[in-house]
Amino acid sequence: TRGLHRAARRRVPFPVVALVGYTNAGKSTLFNALTGATVYAQDQLFATLDPTMRGLRLPSGRRIILSDTVGFISDLPTELIAAFRATLEEVAEADIILHVRDISHPDSAAQRADVEDVLEGMAKGGTIEEDWRRRVIEVQNKADLIGGPAAVPPREGGVVISAMTGDGLPDLLAAIDSRLTEAMETVRYTIPVRDGATLAWLYAHGEVTSRRDGEQDIVVTVRLLPADRARFEMQSGERDPPARESAG
Numbered sequence: 001t002r003g004l005h006r007a008a009r010r011r012v013p014f015p016v017v018a019l020v021g022y023t024n025a026g027k028s029t030l031f032n033a034l035t036g037a038t039v040y041a042q043d044q045l046f047a048t049l050d051p052t053m054r055g056l057r058l059p060s061g062r063r064i065i066l067s068d069t070v071g072f073i074s075d076l077p078t079e080l081i082a083a084f085r086a087t088l089e090e091v092a093e094a095d096i097i098l099h100v101r102d103i104s105h106p107d108s109a110a111q112r113a114d115v116e117d118v119l120e121g122m123a124k125g126g127t128i129e130e131d132w133r134r135r136v137i138e139v140q141n142k143a144d145l146i147g148g149p150a151a152v153p154p155r156e157g158g159v160v161i162s163a164m165t166g167d168g169l170p171d172l173l174a175a176i177d178s179r180l181t182e183a184m185e186t187v188r189y190t191i192p193v194r195d196g197a198t199l200a201w202l203y204a205h206g207e208v209t210s211r212r213d214g215e216q217d218i219v220v221t222v223r224l225l226p227a228d229r230a231r232f233e234m235q236s237g238e239r240d241p242p243a244r245e246s247a248g
């Protein structure tokens with residue numbers, strides 16, 4: 001079933017944002033808080049996805065898929081080991097990882113270290129990239145339970161929220177948006193002049209930073225999200241692959 005879900009997800013051309021963290025950190029509460037108001041249930045694309053994934057729209061207008069997971073680390077009874085494996089797979093395929101923490105928990109600091117150790121272990125094992133920290137946003141949850149500011153501020157780019165009261169959720173959405181912007185890749189394509197549709201697609205989905213019009217071809221440099229780049233190259237590959245070179 002997981003394999004089918006994954007195959008379905010690969011056809012959905014949006015960045016995937018996965019929630020990880022200790023059991024009870026508030027992942028599912030956050031998942032519901034973020035997607036409850038903005039879910040587009042009628043969207044056919046998501047009919048094939050499992051219920052732990054939902055689409056939502058960021059303030060920029062960008063669509064993402066939010067993926068809830070079982071506890072990343074927990075007291076793992078045996079039957080949970082399979083579920084734990086599924087979580088690792090979600091993480092491996094995510095564009096952004098939200099590390100949800102219960103900052104009211106007495107072991108909060110040790111829990112953070114545990115989760116980061118697991119991510120580092122995955123990086124050493126080749127399951128995720130070495131620079132995984134660039135993809136993680138630390139989400140300090142349950143701020144409503146502590147009086148005053150968090151004892152330890154979140155890592156750079158992180159946010160303090162309460163999934164229960166909704167405090168900080170706009171900041172979190174903005175943080176996801178800006179992390180995705182940072183993840184954009186600059187690529188250069190050579191597109192035949194007659195292929196106006198392809199050019200229009202690039203303008204709609206990316207930021208075209210330069211363009212040179214020739215007699216036969218147009219050379220465009222464009223900033224694209226990895227998910228969009230993959231979609232573009234897959235789609236155009238079926239017709240007439242554009243010549244691509246990495247630019248910067």
Ligand SMILES: Nc1nc2c(ncn2[C@@H]2O[C@H](COP(=O)(O)OP(=O)(O)O)[C@@H](O)[C@H]2O)c(=O)[nH]1
Binds near residue numbers: 071142161
């Ligand atoms: N006070 C408070 N409780 C929260 C908050 N977020 C989640 N919870 C509670 O923490 C418990 C675990 O939440 P859940 O979303 O199931 O955690 P998960 O295991 O990480 O998915 C539930 O009782 C939630 O109601 C929060 O921001 N503030």
Ligand SMILES: [Mg+2]
Binds near residue numbers: 027028029069070071
């Ligand atoms: Mg949960």
